[in-house]
Amino acid sequence: MGWLHKNRYIGLLLILIGVVINKWTLQPFAADGDVDSWSGVLLLFLFQMPAIFAGAVFLAKSPYFNRQFFLWLNPALLVISTTFSVALTEVALRYVLGFIPAPRAYIGEFENRYSRNFVTDVSTGWRMRANIEFRWIVDGRSTTYRANKQGFRGDSDFSETASHKTIILVGDSFTFGAGVELEETFGALMKNLLEDGVTVYNFAMPGFGLDQMWMSVKHQALPMKPTLIIVAFVDEDLDRSLTAYRHVEGFNKPIFEIENGVLRPQNGGDKPHGLIRYFETHSAVWNLLRKFFSPRAYGVPFGDWWRRNEAIFKAMIEDSWSSDCHIIFVRLPMKTPREFLNLRRLMTSQGANFLDLGTSKMRPSYEIHFRDDGHMNEAGHKFVAELLVDWIRRNLPKWAVQRN
Secondary structure: HHHHHHHHHHHHHHHHHHHHHOOOOOHHHHOOOOHHHHHHHHHHHHHHHHHHHHHHHHHHOOOOHHHHHHHHHHHHHHHHHHHHHHHHHHHHHHHHHHOOOOOOOOOOOOOOOOOOEEEEOOOEEEEEEEOOOEEEEEOOOOEEEOOOOOOEEEEOOOOOOOOOOOEEEOOHHHHHHOOOOOOHHHHHHHHHHHHOOOEEEEOOOOOHHHHHHHHHHHHHHHHHHOEEEEEOOOOOHHHHHHEEEOOOEEEEOOOOEEEEEEEEEEOOHHOOOOHHHHHHHHHHHHHHHHHHHHHHOOOOOOOOHHHHHHHHHHHHHHHHOOOOOOOEEOOOOOOOOOOHHHHHHHHHHHHHHEEEEOOOOHHOOOOEEOOOOOOOOHHHHHHHHHHHHHHHHHOOOHOOOOOO
């Protein structure tokens, strides 16, 4: 009889848990602060019904329940315990570790937010407001950012006829120069190190993903007929190719799908339905697992993360070659260096110029990043500029004359 009473207590507890777990009690755990009606139905089937049903099994007194349901009672309890373990992990990730994922966005799901410093760009997603000047503080250091009339960081406007030796930089906030003054960026330093008559334009924007860099190469850089395009990126930029909206910047961005081996713009029909979309939107565990498995493609070519970015790299190579323009891909140094063998193999197979500064063997002995922010400091920009100028002198011999 003691065993029976114990099972009754367990049954009552499970039923109580099933009643408590609902769309209103789980509302705070939603990544976007909302659990819609359809998500409430999923909660009913994934959490409430299993818990209540298991509780009813424990409360059952009749021999029929004891005999007939015993065979599948343990599997049911395994499913329920797994569900609760995942739920506890979700709580720990959010409230103990502070990991609250931004939901992966699909085309047309979000509206652009107003920004004082940036505006929408139809080709790349966003750019600086024309002729604006503002200040940001990075690691306690206040830095001035000034845009030319085209909306790019520079002390003068960009011209298609500025020079027969034009270098265009494409990238994210590292190349943009977050935390350093314009004259300290590696683009400005390169211009000073190269011969007279070389023009360097910086088309980089904070928050850009690799897909936006492709659009910048295609629609902004190549029309200016440069001699060299430098695509400078960090590994996080490859993650950004998987979403159509940047929550930090508040802008929609270009995003592409692979169909029959060809990149095409994402459309409304590409948005997944059912459990996958639910987990992408609401689950920290799901997003953490995705972040864990994506970098496995650093060594082995598999998964959507790698296939999509591989196609984008190939598209940039093809676009530049078809325009008779040199292009070099630069993997910038990050605070935590790591090998990216798969990317190296891709660049070799494509015959592309590639400078990998993200490995430990390329790391200098001095500090090249801000302590807390993670962006490159002025020493980091100088380090990159010197390596790029050295590459240019070795591979573009007509530019080998150094300025006095």
